[in-house]
Amino acid sequence: MRRLLIALLCAAFAVAIVSVSATTAAPGHAQAAKKKCKKSKKAVAAKKCKKHGATTTPPSGGSGGTTSPTPPLDTDGDGVPDSTDNCVSMSNADQADADADGHGDVCDTCPLIANPGTASCPPTLTDLSTSTEICEGHIDEAAGTVTLSAPAVGDTFVAVTSGDNSKVTITNGGTTVLNAQTTGTVFMSGIAQGGPVTITAALNGGPTQTSDISVIACM
Ligand SMILES: [Ca+2]
Ligand SMILES: [Ca+2]
Numbered sequence: 001m002r003r004l005l006i007a008l009l010c011a012a013f014a015v016a017i018v019s020v021s022a023t024t025a026a027p028g029h030a031q032a033a034k035k036k037c038k039k040s041k042k043a044v045a046a047k048k049c050k051k052h053g054a055t056t057t058p059p060s061g062g063s064g065g066t067t068s069p070t071p072p073l074d075t076d077g078d079g080v081p082d083s084t085d086n087c088v089s090m091s092n093a094d095q096a097d098a099d100a101d102g103h104g105d106v107c108d109t110c111p112l113i114a115n116p117g118t119a120s121c122p123p124t125l126t127d128l129s130t131s132t133e134i135c136e137g138h139i140d141e142a143a144g145t146v147t148l149s150a151p152a153v154g155d156t157f158v159a160v161t162s163g164d165n166s167k168v169t170i171t172n173g174g175t176t177v178l179n180a181q182t183t184g185t186v187f188m189s190g191i192a193q194g195g196p197v198t199i200t201a202a203l204n205g206g207p208t209q210t211s212d213i214s215v216i217a218c219m
Contacts, residue, residue: 046180047060113206123150125158128201128209134190135218140171143213144186146201152177156203159187163198167191174201190215 078091086095087104098106101114110121130144146158160174165206173189180182185202195214202208 016184020152025170044075056064066126083199086190088160102139114137120149121179123148123156123203124206125201125203125209127133128160128186128199130211130213132198132212133195133216134168134188136215138218140187141190143188144175144199144201144211145183146175146177146186146203146209148177148182148203151180151182152178156184158184158201158203160201162188165191167194167198168197168213171198188213193217 071145076091078093082088087107090106092104092106099114099195105111105118126149127147134143156177160170162168175184175186196212
């Protein structure tokens, strides 16, 4: 009887130990299993990325990312940014501006006469035409015409000079193009026979126009 009781106690004790070891070992085993699963998932994802040629990027906001500055706008691609280009729509790397009005020569409608900002080009002298001949002894003969590129704003005086005052003189030193007109008549006097004599017209010191005239004997 005593032996039987001892045997039963031992059996009960053994069952208890097995039960306790089973309950305490379970969490550790579960954690190990979870870790293994997590690693396995990462490995699968990495393999998938590699297969599609993608690379992993650091999370945004971290210290690993860098941004390059946006280059300034250069519409005509001449190397001069729009913000400082004197001709934004046409390439002019040299930025040439003969009349220094801020409009580059290549897109300045009047490159030799300053028209800063939105100002239109002022009228300029475009032509001087004279008779081929003028009569000796004729005084104040209408023998020439000057032409402006646009109607004069106010009365505009055009200076005209003779290359040889002993043969041809210019009455009043030139002619006046009246307000809103584009032409003016040049009066001359024939002094002595000879020629050709070069006549020159100039407006406000700008480009000049020239023409030749001779003095002949007239009946
Ligand atoms: Ca440019
Ligand atoms: Ca200019």
